[in-house]
Amino acid sequence: MFSIVFWGGLNKGLEAAENRIARVERICESAILPGRPGSINVGKAQMLISRINKRCGYTMMEMMVILVIVGVISAMAVPGFLMVMPRLKLRADARANLNYLRIARSKAVAENRQFGVYFDSGARQAVLFADISNPANATYEDGADSVIERSQVMSQGINYDASSFAGDCVVFYPSGSASVSGSIQVKDAYQGRLYTISVLASTGRATLQ
Numbered sequence: 001m002f003s004i005v006f007w008g009g010l011n012k013g014l015e016a017a018e019n020r021i022a023r024v025e026r027i028c029e030s031a032i033l034p035g036r037p038g039s040i041n042v043g044k045a046q047m048l049i050s051r052i053n054k055r056c057g058y059t060m061m062e063m064m065v066i067l068v069i070v071g072v073i074s075a076m077a078v079p080g081f082l083m084v085m086p087r088l089k090l091r092a093d094a095r096a097n098l099n100y101l102r103i104a105r106s107k108a109v110a111e112n113r114q115f116g117v118y119f120d121s122g123a124r125q126a127v128l129f130a131d132i133s134n135p136a137n138a139t140y141e142d143g144a145d146s147v148i149e150r151s152q153v154m155s156q157g158i159n160y161d162a163s164s165f166a167g168d169c170v171v172f173y174p175s176g177s178a179s180v181s182g183s184i185q186v187k188d189a190y191q192g193r194l195y196t197i198s199v200l201a202s203t204g205r206a207t208l209q
Contacts, residue, residue, distance in 0.1 A: 086191055089155040094186040094195035094208055096151055100126045101170060101199060101206040107148075108172040115148070116140060116171035119184055121160045126151040131171050138171035138179035154186070161185040161194065170199050178204040 097119070104115040114131035118140035128151075133144035160168070164182035171179040181201040187194035196209045 086157075086188060087193065090158055090186065090188045090193055090195065093154040093158050094197065096154075097126050097184075097186060098197050098206055098208045100128050100151055101197065104128055104170070105172040105176060105178070105204045105206070108174055109176050112174045114138065114171050114173055116145075116169055116179070119160050119163060119165070119168040121163075121168065123150075124154045124159055138169075139167050140169045140171075157190045158186060158188050161187040165199075172204050176204045177202055 097117075100117045104117050108115040114135050116129055116131050116138070118127040118129060120127055127140065128148045129140055130146040130148060131138065131140075132146050133141045161184075163184040165180060165184060166182075168184070169179075170182070173179070178199050178201045181199060183196050183198040185194045185196050197206060198209065199206050
């Protein structure tokens, strides 16, 4: 039923547009002086232009067709957009955590001291810190180590999962290597999708899969 109304309205709109074009063509032809091809009666042309301008605009049927088309496109686009948004949020959160690891490694090399990242599952955010309390242990000590920055809290429903890092922490040395090899998952609890962030101890290289 909807398709019949839609195509019927579309055909009527197209017919109205064709009729308007035909009227404009007839009006333009009537402005040409008889027996003098290429010559135009200026006064009459101005009058006809005024008439054309008054007729410019959309008919009610054309407006209805446009509204129907916009409605159909919106109805098809919105569900797809809503399905994609959780994926985009998950990837953005995973990349934010990956960037914190890379920043920690860069700072350790540049400043010749240990920096690390602690994955706070309760707060659902990463903590970038300078490992000054007890560097030999290469761990994060809340209140003792110097917190450089905390990441934004991850999106609703996105959590850390399956961490193989001791104490949910990775420390980078001035050589660029890491305290431990391991991985941690950034997971969407609602849809089950996840990204895995891995660190290789020998090089300190962090990757996202």
